[in-house]
Amino acid sequence: MKANTNYVARLIYKILRGQETATERDAVEQWRKSDQRNDDLLESFRDAKNIEGDLNFFANLDEDEAWGNIQQTPKKIKKNYGLFLRVAAIFIVLLGASLFYLFQQDGEVSDKVASTTPVKKDISPAQPGALLVLADGSVLPLEKSNKTVDQKIVALANKDNGKNMDIPVKEAPLQFNTLVVPKGNFYKLTLEDGTHVWINANSQLKFPIKFKDNERRVYLEGEAYFEVAHESGRPFFVESRENEVKVLGTHFNINAYNSNVRTTLSSGSVQVSHSGNVVVLEPGEYANLVGEQLRKGKADLEHDLSWHNNQFYFKKETIVEIASTLSKWYNIQVKFKKDVALDKVYTGNFKRDVKLSEVLEMLTYVCDLKFEFQGKELIVENK
């Protein structure tokens, strides 16, 4: 969109200088004609009186006073809008989805749900929390504060090390902890080398109590975002199924929820490999392992890292895909009634730390769908 606007602006500039080609002139005319609002925008600038009004509006705003208001407690400001601001959402309904989406699951549900009630109870967004499965098989629930817990894990790891002190270090086999993040939870973990890992709902990370001297290696199921502490002599590896990512120090995301493994690099450099095939990623690129094929391409960072930025970001996704994301985050089951269009796609984003009802309210605006609860199941049907 932005690119398009810039392009048009450049063309207009050329036209003013008489440097445009006939094709370019046509392009601008087409842009103007393509949408009444493009024309309106230009006209609105052109009308000097409008600009005067706009400039006066700016002149009358008191920035200092506003800044003062913000410094005070939020109570001082009219509360009416506070609630609504918690969800910032744009949903664009894109028509004309194309793929015929085969979805047979729970076809019979349509007959059973006659007596459902509208959404009344609400479901909170995912909370920080995880289960730490220690090397000896004991399970430690981790809650809340993702800051203090790092210490705990380090402490635990140390304690375990202490136990094994009598075994000569050389012979000690690598011992692993596994962090299990269930549906409805997320977790941030700091490993012993200082690497930060954000682990999304319904995911697992297996990591050794202490890394080897020559490499650092962890195993991921689900999705996580890594900020790897730089150590040039000791590369960091993330394995997900058959996919291996090798890094020195960098920031990247791995999504291995589905059968694909998608690695998205936000900074630094990584090397992704699968049974001998190797691709090297530049920042802003992704590598996707589909079956036996490893491909790379230009990533939409805002989309791939949206969860790390605490947002849902759906891009031409069907209600089935959206429901799958929501079910992990809110720990719910979703079922569809027969007549729901499963191939229609939606694009949009909104904040992730809101109650489910707010998300559903948003969806209701833009889809022709209705959401009802039956126990822990969310039933989706046409309005």
Added chain:
Amino acid sequence: MGPEEKLFRLYYKSLCHFAWKFVGESSIAEDLVQEAFITFFKERQRMDESESFVRNYLYTAVRFSCLKHIRHEKVKEKYWTRVKFNEEDEHSVELSMIHTEVLNEVYRIIAEMPTSCQQIFKMGYFEGLSNLEITERLQISVNTVKTQKQRGMKILLEKLHPEFLPIIIFLLK
């Protein structure tokens, strides 16, 4: 000035203008924008703080609260049938963001012009007065008017973000 205040001052006026175009009342626009900043500052530690993310976040938050506000003003039906969410409306939102930011930038630059230059520039370009009318009002020579207008335009063109330049040249013609 702390980073929060800096950020606030960078976007406050643009966001108010953007909201004002939706809700039509500047006090409501200001309330909505201030509320958006409060929420943003409260939650920012969990966010990526890249410039484009922050900008999009703030505009999206303000836009959404405007829609909510409008809905609560009992004009829901009318508005929602008029403003359907579709791809083209994303387009028009993008355009109004551009509109707002161009104007805010123009405003800032004009506000920084020397007083005499500023006065003549506004009269000439925005109030649509002819050079002669300006000389009569201000009791100054035509040459002064011309010089000051040129000076103002030069300042504007120099300081305006290059991305906006073509638009403004086009519009001020």
